[in-house]
Amino acid sequence: MADLLVLLPLSILGLIGGFLAGLLGIGGGMVLVPFITYILGTQGVAPELAIKMAIATSMATIVFTSLSSVRAHHQHGAVRWDLVKRLAPGIVLGGLLASLGIFALLKGSYLGLFFGLFIGYSALRMFRKPNGKAMRQMPGTAGLVAAGGVIGCLSGLVGAGGAFISVPFMTWCSVPMHNAVATSSALGFPIAVTNVIGFMVAGLHLQGLPPHSLGYIWLPGLAAIATCSVLTAPLGARAAHRLPVAQLKKIFGAILLCLAVYMLYKSLAALSG
Template sequence: MSFFAALDPLLVLQLLALGLCGGFLAGLLGIGGGMVLVPFLTVIMANQGVEAGLAVKMAIATGMATIVFTSLSSVRAHHRRGAVRWDIVRRLAPGIVLGAALASLGVFAALGGQTLALVFAVFVAFSATQMWLDKKPAASRTLPGPTGQLAAGGGIGFFSGLVGAGGGFISVPFLVWCNVAMHQAVATSAALGFPIALANSAGYALAGQRVAGLPDASLGYIFLPALLVIALASVLGAPLGARAAHALPVKPLKRLFALVLYALAAFMLYQGLRAP
């Protein structure tokens, strides 16, 4: 099956809806799309005839790959406001690349899809709780030295690679804890999303080269038709969400979205616990 043959009309409609929703939520609430995309992509990949465990891994990899494109528009908007701490990005990026390589080329490839589904479920439940409580960490220290920032970047890149998320729920609290102003922490986290996504996506593509059972039009674990359609739709949806953020009460929406995340976490928990 060729790349374009894989884009049947029903699949395109599903991916367009998913991309628009993911982009809208990213613009509205400032979150990465991975947490929303992965559960639905898992179902879509299973409907394409992919084995359940492999469907989870492809969903994580494809969801992460979309962040390569969607992060660029977010970073541009933050950069125009002068909010990105590029000095921090430069110091954390090497560790992020190392952590991402360890995750995507090593641990991700070695773990089964069911195990990764459980890890994802725990991460999403934790993120939902953060969003529900809306608690900010106390700014109680300064950024660590070069070794500490290398380790911090490694942890952010590694864990993001296991769950297919842009790392914002880890990097923003870390930066605020290190006395970075909240608006700068959010903007800098958005900028960090690009190396996180790029390094992990390259690892997924390489690690999945010889995996059996991948559908046609795949680049390693990344399903290219889904990447193309979701990335295009997300770029369209994000500005709509950003405009809505100025007109809607964000705090109640965050709590509503936290409930959605709990439901998605429960679904992935089911995926991880059910028999292979």
């Protein structure tokens, strides 16, 4: 019965996260991490470790949601595969730096603070109107490798697919919004795969892991969320071409602000304790 009580909310999270991944290109991590942190806490996992495992498990789900949502975006011809190929090398380097280096060295509470501030900032951005003015063209190879490195590294530290960095960057460089969201979904795959490998290797010899864990990855959470998210990610991607996404972003921004406050509270409590 206890297993069912854990798997049910995880499955609901998967359905919601998958839809948001397709609709807004966010990979679902912004919603998943606070709830997975809470669920792991109910299973007796220490707060410091729970935050890290939530970030890593959220990132692992993006491997599946990105494949599912990008297929729907590709059918609309919206993915800029030329940009995916040019950004991917930097993403791999940045992801390895985050998952094998910075992530393993930082305390979970500091990562939680960073996550809370990051999603709080991301939430506030959702209330801003885009100015519609592209500032410049895409940089050359070196610039795209550097941009990919920043996207891959920051994504690994917060367990997200990188859309809140890659979408503004691409639109700033004259890429239309629908193309930017679709391309961000495709970038989620190399971001996720690289960081997941690092999370598994970095956490192999950790003490205090819950049952059925592979490094920092919590396999029951991954299985429940990924199975459900792949069902709704294509629905979200199709809805992105039909629904008033600007209005939906404001609603989602309000939810993110609440989650940011929760993560900041939990992280500060862990530090003071």
